[in-house]
């Protein structure tokens with residue numbers, strides 16, 4: 001029987017292309033290292049890789065990441081720009097917009113880097129910022145249901161504008177929505 005290997009639990013990060021470039025052993029080790037760095041505080045994951053015992057590597061190696069399925073760099077850029085444009089304009093998001101300070105240039109970049117990595121694209125966030133610890137980073141900001149809903153309203157509009165209605169968009173929206181729930185820190 002073939003030895004059991006840690007697997008990509010559907011994250012898409014163990015892609016065939018990466019497998020060819022680095023070899024399976026290195027790939028698994030790399031994915032496990034990233035998983036350790038990126039999700040160890042219990043944060044709901046997007047496409048960040050998670051090593052687990054189970055399926056053979058080959059069973060998941062052909063899966064594409066959400067990053068690839070939505071259209072890669074350009075798609076994430078468009079999504080993030082649209083998201084903050086909506087945050088700037090939507091009356092119901094005024095409080096959330098206020099929490100961000102006057103200038104959105106830097107957060108547009110940081111959020112772009114985060115979403116790129118979180119959806120399974122290049123690691124643009126963690127080499128600069130370290131472990132996301134997103135919930136912890138949001139603790140200084142009071143986030144209740146209403147603010148979560150306002151934030152999500154901007155995101156849903158941005159997803160509508162830039163990705164339309166595809167399975168990848170629905171999956172991404174579901175993952176982001178779980179993360180938005182996780183960011184709440186006030187009743």
Ligand code: HEM
Pocket residue numbers: 096099100101107110111114129134137138141143147148149151152176179180181183184
């Ligand atoms: C649920 C409602 C949310 C609110 C009200 C909120 C609000 C904020 C605020 C005020 C900041 C600081 C911005 C700044 O430094 O100018 C921030 C940072 C950030 N938010 Fe959120 N956020 C929410 C949900 C989310 C979600 C769901 C994600 C991910 C999908 C996310 C990703 C980020 C990232 C990556 C940063 C930058 C963290 C860093 O400095 O490295 N946020 N958020």
